[in-house]
Structure formats: C-alpha cells, structure tokens
Amino acid sequence: MSKNNxxxxxxxxxxxxxxxxxxxxxxxxxxxxxxTCLVFRTNYHLDFEGVKGDKLILSPRHVENNFYDLDKGSSLITVNGGLLFKDYDDNLSEEELRNNSKFAIIGSIQKD
Structure with a gap:
C-alpha cells in the first residue's frame, strides 16, 4: 500500500x-x-477520555466493505475506529490491535 494521505x-x-x-x-x-483491519496514523495525538495516541485501528461498518478496495480507487469506506493505547509494533496481530484499542469514532475514510 502506498503511503498516500x-x-x-x-x-x-x-x-x-x-x-x-x-x-x-x-x-x-x-x-x-x-x-477488515487497518492501522491509521494521525498527523497529531488524539485524546478520548484519557486515552491518548496517534494510531487508530479501523474496521469497516458494513460487511460489503473491504480495505483492499481503498488501493483500487474505492471512494470511501465507512468505519469504526479505536484508539490504540499501547505502543504500535508492525508485528502486532489483528487480535492484539483490537484488544489494545478503545472505541473512539464512527466515520468514513477516503483519499485526501
């Protein structure tokens, strides 16, 4: 995946x-x-009820959505987002990422 904004x-x-x-x-x-799992790094730290960080763990809100479609030109995907409350490591499993994040947002992701 390219590092597009x-x-x-x-x-x-x-x-x-x-x-x-x-x-x-x-x-x-x-x-x-x-x-169904994507790691998004924000340009700044977020704070949701005392949980602070710059990594969001996103999952699609709709079954038919697939994050691989973002690289194929899909215009947007509706998501749930949790703020990761431990240090990010590229080797963390999907389960570890989900278990170490706090639900924070509902929204949609798209290319800037």
Whole structure:
C-alpha cells in the first residue's frame, strides 16, 4: 500500500474537533492488516477520555466493505475506529490491535 494521505470524516462523536477542523482527522495508512483491519496514523495525538495516541485501528461498518478496495480507487469506506493505547509494533496481530484499542469514532475514510 502506498503511503498516500487519507482523511477520516468523523460522524460520531458529532462535536469532534481537531487541528484539521471540525469532524476531520488527517493522516496515513500504516498497514492494512486484513480486509477488515487497518492501522491509521494521525498527523497529531488524539485524546478520548484519557486515552491518548496517534494510531487508530479501523474496521469497516458494513460487511460489503473491504480495505483492499481503498488501493483500487474505492471512494470511501465507512468505519469504526479505536484508539490504540499501547505502543504500535508492525508485528502486532489483528487480535492484539483490537484488544489494545478503545472505541473512539464512527466515520468514513477516503483519499485526501
């Protein structure tokens, strides 16, 4: 996967604000773990109820969505996102990533 810039349009929490503006999180995809798990590094640290970090673990909200489609030109994928609360290691399994993240956002990811 190329290190293109992507952004997440945040739907929940509805009052989300970041340095990029209202309801926007910009960053890059670090790794697509599987069709249903993606590691997204934000351009800044986020803080959700005391959990801080710059890695979001994303999963599609709809069964028909597949993260491999992002590299094939899919316009956007609706996602659930959890903020990773441990240090990221490229060798972490999908299960470890999910178990070490706190649900934080609902939104959609697309190329910037």
């Amino acid at each position: 992507y952004y997440i349009s945040v739907g929940e929490p509805w009052d989300f604000n970041s340095p990029d503006g209202e309801n926007i999180i910009r960053g890059i995809i670090l790794k697509i773990i599987s069709a």
